[in-house]
Amino acid sequence: MIRFFAAQMTAIALLLAGAADASAAGMMDFTGTSSTGYLGGGASPIHRTTVIYNGNYAPGTIVVNTAERRLYLVLQNGQALRYGIGVGRDGFRWGGVHKITAKKEWPDWTPPSQMVARRPDLPRHMKGGIENPLGARAMYLGSTLYRIHGSNEPETIGQAVSSGCFRMTNDDVTDLYGRVGVGTTVVVLNN
Numbered sequence: 397m398i399r400f401f402a403a404q405m406t407a408i409a410l411l412l413a414g415a416a417d418a419s420a421a422g423m424m425d426f427t428g429t430s431s432t433g434y435l436g437g438g439a440s441p442i443h444r445t446t447v448i449y450n451g452n453y454a455p456g457t458i459v460v461n462t463a464e465r466r467l468y469l470v471l472q473n474g475q476a477l478r479y480g481i482g483v484g485r486d487g488f489r490w491g492g493v494h495k496i497t498a499k500k501e502w503p504d505w506t507p508p509s510q511m512v513a514r515r516p517d518l519p520r521h522m523k524g525g526i527e528n529p530l531g532a533r534a535m536y537l538g539s540t541l542y543r544i545h546g547s548n549e550p551e552t553i554g555q556a557v558s559s560g561c562f563r564m565t566n567d568d569v570t571d572l573y574g575r576v577g578v579g580t581t582v583v584v585l586n587n
Contacts, residue, residue: 440565442480449476463587482552482563491586494538503534508541532566533573
């Protein structure tokens with residue numbers, strides 16, 4: 397009997413040592429996501445976390461606070477999942493209420509004509525993939541030109557750098573993508 401427990405304790409110790417080695421090597425951060433960016437782009441400088449949320453929004457609603465540069469997925473019991481995001485730079489921030497009308501994994505990107513007019517050097521179309529600026533996932537917002545999408549530039553999270561879209565790390569956008577569906581209400585607060 398003692399040998400049985402000793403063998404189990406040894407196995408547990410080995411598993412814990414392996415987890416510590418993986419953590420020390422930067423393999424997992426405290427949210428359980430890959431800090432090396434298995435989806436490309438690395439970990440967010442603003443960690444995803446569950447917070448107390450006192451808003452008047454139904455569970456399942458996404459609330460984007462452009463001033464805070466945070467996105468909230470409203471949960472039950474006065475809580476929300478909070479994600480760091482990149483928002484539109486000066487002149488490109490906006491507000492309103494829309495619904496997610498489409499969701500795509502590794503979406504292709506065709507820059508809107510307005511963006512091409514400002515940046516004629518942009519490609520006219522780009523296949524989905526790790527180099528694509530829409531990243532691992534995209535959620536399209538109503539009839540707007542805007543999306544909640546991934547990014548392979550984690551250093552832009554928490555910054556005002558986009559043309560109006562909301563950027564997340566690929567790990568975070570993949571997490572959010574799995575939690576919401578087409579028809580989800582998205583409230584964009586532009587304070």
